Amino acid sequence: MRVRNPKRRLTVYAAVAMTGALALSGCGANEDEGSNNDKSEVEVFSWWTGPGEADGLKAMQADFEKKNPGTKFTNAAIAGGSGTQAKAVLASRLQNNKPPDSFQGHAGAELLDYIKAGQIEPLDDFFKQNNLNSVYPKQLLDQITYKGHIYSVPVNIHRSNVLWYNPEILEDAGVDGPPTSIAEFITALKAVDAETGKVPLSLGAQWTADHLLENVLLGSLGTDAYNALWEPGADWGGAAVTKALNEFAEIMKYTTMEAASTDWQGAAKAVVDDKAAFNIMGDWAYGYFVGAAPNGLGKKLDTDFKYAPAPGTEGTYMWLSDSFTLPKGAPHRGGALAWLKEVSSKEGQDLFNPKKGSIPARTDADKSLYKGYLQYAFERWNSPDIKLAGSFWHGVTANNKWHTDIDTAVGLFLQNKDVGKLQEALVNAAENSGQ
Structure with missing residues (x-):
């Protein structure tokens, strides 16, 4: 995807802001690697408990369970808008080496602490194996990349302003x-x-x-x-x-x-x-x-x-993106990778976003599903003359x-x-x- 200068500007700022973090080696998240590929369960940690977002998560969960009939889905959502309470609980779990199988995080600088602490795996191999580099906008891939590695799987784009x-x-x-x-x-x-x-x-x-x-x-x-x-x-x-x-x-x-x-x-x-x-x-x-x-x-x-x-x-467009990660030491790594497949899939994003009130992170979504305000948001996000500003909050x-x-x-x-x-x-x- 060709990125015009106004859209590239924000990613430059983000890249500057991310300097000084520790480099993590390897590409990570190879679906055939790892000592734990347990797919019997997946615990998904988020703050999606409110109207719209909870419905979207439920729709994605149903599609996941249909595609993965042997995997138990555990919804570990913690209430609280913008994830204020959930992030505190998550920090405690990670510090005590009790990570969920996958957790929600905003794409961008919010993930820096997890990267520095070595708490999440890079997902380069996952993106390659699932042909994701060609279906996500380049400016979004730039935002979730640090020192050549991708660390989260975006499910949507929101407009803050x-x-x-x-x-x-x-x-x-x-x-x-x-x-x-x-x-x-x-x-x-x-x-x-x-x-x-x-x-x-x-x-x-x-x-x-x-x-x-x-x-x-x-x-x-x-x-x-x-x-x-x-x-x-x-x-x-x-x-x-x-x-x-x-x-x-x-x-x-x-x-x-x-x-x-x-x-x-x-x-x-x-x-x-x-x-x-x-x-x-x-x-x-x-x-x-x-x-x-x-x-x-x-x-x-x-x-x-x-x-x-x-x-x-x-x-x-003051933007943000909800994304999911692969924690190091995830108890059910196979289940986590299956969940990330759902999050990154066209089907999953088209089920989730119309209910959540957001537009898909993928560029090949079914535009006919996005009506009213969402049609407007879809068109503005993809407009060649739109400027981007990252939501600090x-x-x-x-x-x-x-x-x-x-x-x-x-x-x-x-x-x-x-x-x-x-x-x-x-x-x-x-x-x-x-x-």
């Missing part, structure tokens, strides 16, 4: 369509607050504020300057970042955060329940909105909700330490509302990231 909105509330507030800039967004939030009595912008658990932050940074700074933040020596203390953080602080004045137990779903649901005007969330929300009950809400696009790129981000550009330090900084900001302290903390987080 999506504005979901309630058209009736906007009309009542006198807002003429979705805002296209940060300044317009702030004006719209003020109008909703003054004219309707509804929540201008809904948030969920704390991580949804981190998610909002990355969207405001992208919308305020622009694609190139946002991507540059993840390069070594980036200027997090500059005036442009100060301006973006002040805009973030202003936007936060018009938010209502749901209880942590409701996670992102409660915040998204507020939009289609006519309680909130806007919600900035990844496109997994689409699967939740349109999915059938009991897990989905059964809502209709263009009637109950609409979508647009997050303010200021038109023409840019969802693991593309920031390693786990950096990710945690940003979350801590945002958590403190939610308490003290001090932009200066937030920027200082973000500067320190970048300097101490170890990337």
Whole structure:
């Protein structure tokens, strides 16, 4: 697949960010190698328990069981949006040498710690044996490659910078369509607050504020300057970042955060329940909105909700990819490899993604299965003029330490509302990231 310069730029940043990790030898994951090729069972660890994602996993599981009738599938999913709880449990298991057979991880810098610690196997042979190098986009393969080796199997592509909105509330507030800039967004939030009595912008658990932050940074700074933040020596203390953080602080004045137990779903649901005007969330929300009950809400696009790129981000796809790994010492290595075959297969991805609210990582997917918003996402991802920006919160550009330090900084900001302290903390987080 030919990759244009805008798409290649992000992978260069990721490659720079990944320098300094230890090289792992060998190609790994040869399906005929290894002392343990037990296929009697596979324990799959993920955080897919919510509406849409759980349905997608269930569909893939059914296809896996059909193809592997002698293999018991154990769903070890841990609840918690964005994997916050699951990653803590996973870290404990890996430290105690009790890995699952395969675990979910965001493609990109999020996997660096596992690579450095020698906790996951390279998958070059697996990709070659299953002819995957020709069906994944080159820019995605570049992102999951470190020092010539591939370490995960992507199942999808998500877009992080999506504005979901309630058209009736906007009309009542006198807002003429979705805002296209940060300044317009702030004006719209003020109008909703003054004219309707509804929540201008809904948030969920704390991580949804981190998610909002990355969207405001992208919308305020622009694609190139946002991507540059993840390069070594980036200027997090500059005036442009100060301006973006002040805009973030202003936007936060018009938010209502749901209880942590409701996670992102409660915040998204507020939009289609006519309680909130806007919600900035990844496109997994689409699967939740349109999915059938009991897990989905059964809502209709263009009637109950609409979508647009997050303010200021038109023409840019802030992306992330869910992927699966092969842990070293997997108890049922044969089962794990069979699962990775399912994850990487055209059938598996076409079963999973329409329910999850994402598009396939493979380029040969059945386009007819992707309707409504997903058709739009499919076309935008594959557009030759789209720019890419990696989601820091969802693991593309920031390693786990950096990710945690940003979350801590945002958590403190939610308490003290001090932009200066937030920027200082973000500067320190970048300097101490170890990337």
